[in-house]
Amino acid sequence: MIKAIVTDIEGTTSSIDFVHQTLFPYAKAHLRSFLREQAGDEQVQRLIDDVEQIVSRDLSLNEAADVLEQWIVEDKKLTPLKTLQGMIWKIGYESGALKGHVYADTPEYLRQWHAQGLKLYVYSSGSVEAQKLIFGHTDYGDLTPLFSGYFDTRIGGKRETASYREILRQIGLQGESVLFLSDVGEELDAARAAGLQTCQLIRDDKAKPFAAHAQAGDFSGVGV
Incomplete structure (x- = not known):
């Protein structure tokens, strides 16, 4: 039973189209500004540290954004990316810009x-x-x-x-x-x-x- x-x-x-045609583009479009605005946030900094561990090198904020944007394009199933996307989508849902399909x-x-x-x-x-x-x-x-x-x-x-x-x-x-x-x-x-x-x-x-x-x-x- x-x-x-x-x-x-x-x-x-x-x-699948909702994720790839709505959510992913939204996260990519807002990623760089989100990282700049949240640069002092401890959780965001830990996630950037995780990205650096994965690529095995130190990254500037813009370099981290470059890596994350490429991961979005490649649909990488990596925890720091997925967590950051979730944080960006939260803002979109709360503003009414996004609706869950x-x-x-x-x-x-x-x-x-x-x-x-x-x-x-x-x-x-x-x-x-x-x-x-x-x-x-x-x-x-x-x-x-x-x-x-x-x-x-x-x-x-x-x-x-x-x-x-x-x-x-x-x-x-x-x-x-x-x-x-x-x-x-x-x-x-x-x-x-x-x-x-x-x-x-x-x-x-x-x-x-x-x-x-x-x-x-x-x-x-x-x-x-």
């Missing part, structure tokens, strides 16, 4: 599953803060009360089996009672290797079908 659902965001609850069936089924007593979790390469912003600022209202927890790259890569084992440890459930939803086959493979149940969302032609997993065109096809 499924007791919990762990869901990806891009291509699963929300459009979710598919129309997402709030319906999240609420249905929550009402059934299932625990709901998010696991995305975007920072936990960014995850909360997307679900907290949708056209369907604030969906964050439906979730019991959030996981990002700080727990490990999404294509690494160890990440899913750690999620199971933290939520205190056995793999066979947890369903992982994603559009990416390699992530589903890693989750299954950790013992989780899996279902691949094929919402559009951007998803590459992996026959080894159950598939659904939207949440109405997810068997729970």
Whole structure:
């Protein structure tokens, strides 16, 4: 019996295009000014230190911005980048410049599953803060009360089996009672290797079908 659902965001609850055509460009456009304005902030400085560790050299503010902007273009799944993007998006959401996109069936089924007593979790390469912003600022209202927890790259890569084992440890459930939803086959493979149940969302032609997993065109096809 499924007791919990762990869901990806891009291509699963929300459009990949929203992330790549709205969120990423917004972060890139505001990154340099954000770093200048927040240069004295301790958290921002720690994140820049993390960037320097990754590239193995000291960076000026402009050089750090150059590196981060290139990482945005390359869609790097790196924690300092994802954290800084989340901080920039927070300003955008609070100002009303950004609105969190979710598919129309997402709030319906999240609420249905929550009402059934299932625990709901998010696991995305975007920072936990960014995850909360997307679900907290949708056209369907604030969906964050439906979730019991959030996981990002700080727990490990999404294509690494160890990440899913750690999620199971933290939520205190056995793999066979947890369903992982994603559009990416390699992530589903890693989750299954950790013992989780899996279902691949094929919402559009951007998803590459992996026959080894159950598939659904939207949440109405997810068997729970």
